[in-house]
Amino acid sequence: MDSNTEVLLAARAGAAGWELLVERYSRLVWSVPRSFRLSHADAADVYQCTWLCLAEHLTRVRQPEALGTWLVRTATRQSIAVVRARGREVSLDRWEPASTLPAPEEVAVAGDRQRRLWTALMTLNERCQRLLCIAAHSPELSYAQVAEALGMKVTSVGQTRTRCLAALRRKLEDQR
Known part of the structure; x- marks a missing residue:
């Protein structure tokens, strides 16, 4: 099964199709909460919530070829919700003995x-x-997976990344 339409139809039909769908997009979905620097537990929650949302909407997916984009957007929304919720909490993990804390100047830099x-x-x-x-x-993702997630051509991923990095370098140099 090559196309998303075939995989989606198989997922609607049974567990084997669902497993193929998860196998195809698992790394992509994991990459989103990782990009938000969530803890492993929070990233796992986002990952599972994303797949649960897909399971709930499986019969309503109208554009199977845009499934990667749908999964990234869903995981992004879930990650933002976790970040917002965690921003209101005070973690006890932050309280460390003074001997393990970095020097103030290191923290500032x-x-x-x-x-x-x-x-x-x-x-x-x-x-x-x-x-x-x-x-x-998620440097382990292939250009094809990145292209699908961002809705771009595989052949333009490398060039676009190069242009984006150059723009980022210019912005950083302008800040100095």
């Missing part, structure tokens, strides 16, 4: 570097943001 990187990244267009986040957090 690292924080500044991260802030500048995220600021520069957020000024890029959405396509570049998504492409670079997927590339950074």
